[in-house]
Amino acid sequence: MSERYQAAYRRSLDDSEGFWLDAAAAIDWDRAPSRAWDEDKGWFADGLLNTCYNAVDRHVLAGRGSAVAVIHESPVTGTRQEISYDVLLEQVSRTAGMLAGLGVGKGDRVVIYMPMILQTLVAMLACARIGAIHSVVFGGFAAPELAKRIDDAKPKLLLTASCGIEGAKVVPYKPLVDHALELASHSVGHVVLFQRPQAAAAMMEGRDLDWSALLVQASTVPCVPVAATDPLYILYTSGTTGTPKGVVRQNGGHAVALAWSMAHIYGVRAGDVFWAASDVGWVVGHSYIVYGPLIAGCTTLLFEGKPVGTPDAGTFWRTIERNAVDIFFTAPTAIRAIRREDPEASFLAEIGTGRLRAMFLAGERADPDTVQWAEEKLHRPVIDHWWQTELGWPALAACFGLGDNRRRPGSAGFPVPGYRFAVLDENGVEVPLGATGNIVIRQPLPPGCYTSLWNNPATFARSFEAFPGYYETGDAGHVDADGFVNIMGRTDDIINVAGHRLSTGQMEEIVARHPAISECAVVGVDDQLKGMIPMAFAVPKAGVEQRAELCREIIASVRDELGPVAALKHVHVVDALPKTRSGKILRAALRKVANGEPIEMPPTIENPDALSRIRELFVLLDFADKA
Numbered sequence: 349m350s351e352r353y354q355a356a357y358r359r360s361l362d363d364s365e366g367f368w369l370d371a372a373a374a375i376d377w378d379r380a381p382s383r384a385w386d387e388d389k390g391w392f393a394d395g396l397l398n399t400c401y402n403a404v405d406r407h408v409l410a411g412r413g414s415a416v417a418v419i420h421e422s423p424v425t426g427t428r429q430e431i432s433y434d435v436l437l438e439q440v441s442r443t444a445g446m447l448a449g450l451g452v453g454k455g456d457r458v459v460i461y462m463p464m465i466l467q468t469l470v471a472m473l474a475c476a477r478i479g480a481i482h483s484v485v486f487g488g489f490a491a492p493e494l495a496k497r498i499d500d501a502k503p504k505l506l507l508t509a510s511c512g513i514e515g516a517k518v519v520p521y522k523p524l525v526d527h528a529l530e531l532a533s534h535s536v537g538h539v540v541l542f543q544r545p546q547a548a549a550a551m552m553e554g555r556d557l558d559w560s561a562l563l564v565q566a567s568t569v570p571c572v573p574v575a576a577t578d579p580l581y582i583l584y585t586s587g588t589t590g591t592p593k594g595v596v597r598q599n600g601g602h603a604v605a606l607a608w609s610m611a612h613i614y615g616v617r618a619g620d621v622f623w624a625a626s627d628v629g630w631v632v633g634h635s636y637i638v639y640g641p642l643i644a645g646c647t648t649l650l651f652e653g654k655p656v657g658t659p660d661a662g663t664f665w666r667t668i669e670r671n672a673v674d675i676f677f678t679a680p681t682a683i684r685a686i687r688r689e690d691p692e693a694s695f696l697a698e699i700g701t702g703r704l705r706a707m708f709l710a711g712e713r714a715d716p717d718t719v720q721w722a723e724e725k726l727h728r729p730v731i732d733h734w735w736q737t738e739l740g741w742p743a744l745a746a747c748f749g750l751g752d753n754r755r756r757p758g759s760a761g762f763p764v765p766g767y768r769f770a771v772l773d774e775n776g777v778e779v780p781l782g783a784t785g786n787i788v789i790r791q792p793l794p795p796g797c798y799t800s801l802w803n804n805p806a807t808f809a810r811s812f813e814a815f816p817g818y819y820e821t822g823d824a825g826h827v828d829a830d831g832f833v834n835i836m837g838r839t840d841d842i843i844n845v846a847g848h849r850l851s852t853g854q855m856e857e858i859v860a861r862h863p864a865i866s867e868c869a870v871v872g873v874d875d876q877l878k879g880m881i882p883m884a885f886a887v888p889k890a891g892v893e894q895r896a897e898l899c900r901e902i903i904a905s906v907r908d909e910l911g912p913v914a915a916l917k918h919v920h921v922v923d924a925l926p927k928t929r930s931g932k933i934l935r936a937a938l939r940k941v942a943n944g945e946p947i948e949m950p951p952t953i954e955n956p957d958a959l960s961r962i963r964e965l966f967v968l969l970d971f972a973d974k975a
């Protein structure tokens with residue numbers, strides 16, 4: 349174990365106040381906080397700062413204006429662009445002027461539904477500059493999901509682009525935005541549209557404004573100091589129902605935690621090149637494409653493409669090599685996709701990895717086989733680490749920046765300084781070492797973690813109720829004899845499909861609304877590429893004959909209502925669902941059957957025939973697959 353890690357971890361618990369006030373010195377404050385934690389007010393409560401100033405202005409003022417701030421690599425459009433901190437400052441302060449000119453001010457919400465282009469990152473920083481609260485919505489969500497977020501966040505403005513590019517497909521965004529605004533009860537003042545050359549979008553007179561035209565007329569505006577506890581953004585994430593949870597991130601704790609993590613978890617300094625191959629619509633994109641690397645004065649890489657097919661399985665290595673990436677972060681799915689196309693890693697052997705120091709994985713469980721393959725081929729540390737949208741930055745990791753090199757495939761590492769973990773049984777009692785239980789984190793959560801859910805105090809409170817004094821992560825796992833923490837899966841309806849967090853409960857709600865369905869269950873089943881995929885079991889109403897048609901309709905409805913990202917492609921129409929005597933659907937049994945795992949008839953089952961028939965169905969499917 350690294351002594352630096354051990355000392356930092358101990359101090360973060362024994363002298364939390366000193367530890368976090370020291371960490372806060374990495375941030376430029378308009379008024380420095382006098383205290384780190386205040387039981388009533390939260391982290392750094394009397395501090396004043398501006399997150400955009402910390403991510404952009406201060407680097408220019410420190411004489412680093414000509415350093416590269418952002419590289420946009422877009423294999424899907426065949427373009428590559430670099431911008432310096434000087435240029436970023438100009439663009440952000442002018443875009444902030446554009447927003448201010450449209451009446452957006454401190455505390456106003458701005459929804460951003462945009463692809464992986466420079467304007468998206470600039471727009472986020474522009475909101476931060478004037479104290480507006482952005483809410484970025486991932487492009488893979490359909491219009492009804494966007495509408496839900498608009499109704500909850502009640503934005504003054506919606507920013508969008510004419511299209512996203514998904515592999516070889518151009519995905520028009522504007523029709524989707526128009527549809528979402530028809531569905532939403534809340535009306536936005538204006539839609540500001542960035543026209544991309546790949547697709548022109550129609551404008552609605554009066555409501556829609558052209559981004560480029562507005563920008564030419566806009567003046568630049570300075571940073572507005574905000575309280576450390578003022579929200580920087582709302583990011584919606586899947587909960588266990590159809591209503592997404594709006595995770596609120598505060599400015600101060602977020603800036604401090606990200607600055608600390610860049611140096612001590614990822615081990616990077618100003619000038620290093622950091623690439624998180626995620627999407628700005630997810631928390632990884634917020635923390636480690638936009639804010640973390642820029643606060644640290646690094647060059648951040650914004651990648652518009654896929655690990656495979658844009659154009660081939662060498663695209664990640666080419667991007668790493670060409671841009672001299674120091675630290676790379678991706679989801680295990682991406683590595684599985686590359687391995688499937690290039691099992692011998694011949695692209696990697698040919699291209700190399702330039703000055704890459706380590707690769708970090710997160711977003712879903714990293715299976716040991718994938719980790720081992722990647723380490724063997726990369727000849728670099730492959731570090732699995734664990735966190736959630738709610739937390740905003742890693743909670744389990746090997747702190748590479750503190751010299752901690754301990755890794756064990758299958759484990760997400762050790763508690764990061766600031767986080768105190770426990771593994772509890774259903775009664776809140778610590779389980780013995782090695783036993784699986786609920787993964788919980790002692791309160792208070794460290795800086796950067798969520799402090800509320802937008803408009804939803806009841807759901808927020810629920811995460812702290814089951815185990816008093818602890819935050820319930822919703823994950824299950826165990827700690828091994830050497831202290832490695834292993835995260836094995838969720839204890840609720842959430843599944844991770846290709847690193848995307850989705851709710852099977854939400855999909856069930858959509859399937860159940862089909863008029864020909866009497867009841868249904870959606871479960872997450874193992875998938876060799878995506879880690880997990882959703883699978884629906886639907887019982888038709890009496891007299892419904894067109895089963896194949898029904899499957900197609902169910903797939904289409906989930907795609908239309910939730911979005912293509914749900915990736916629901918498997919639906920089984922069955923006569924009955926297995927249930928307990930009290931009427932609870934035996935979802936765990938369905939999952940096991942679908943995974944081909946051996947299963948004993950649950951003692952509480954009311955209708956064993958239903959489960960037997962589904963089991964037979966899967967035996968037949970397996971047989972047909974192999975034939």
Ligand code: COA
Binds near residue numbers: 679
């Ligand atoms: N805008 C519009 N559509 C989107 C989208 C976006 N931003 N993101 C995904 N989609 C669509 C895809 O086009 C696909 O549509 P299709 O069903 O018409 O093909 C669907 O949503 C599912 O997308 P995805 O899960 O990405 O699957 P894929 O087959 O296109 O790609 C992988 C598979 C493994 C290559 C890809 O999922 C991947 O790169 N995963 C890593 C994810 C990641 O980094 N997650 C962040 C967590 S750190």
Ligand code: AMP
Binds near residue numbers: 738822836
């Ligand atoms: P998200 O909020 O989208 O980041 O998803 C968080 C969830 O993804 C966690 O609660 C876990 O279930 C899962 N997850 C993220 N990282 C890991 C990891 N390294 N190992 C196992 N599960 C992970």
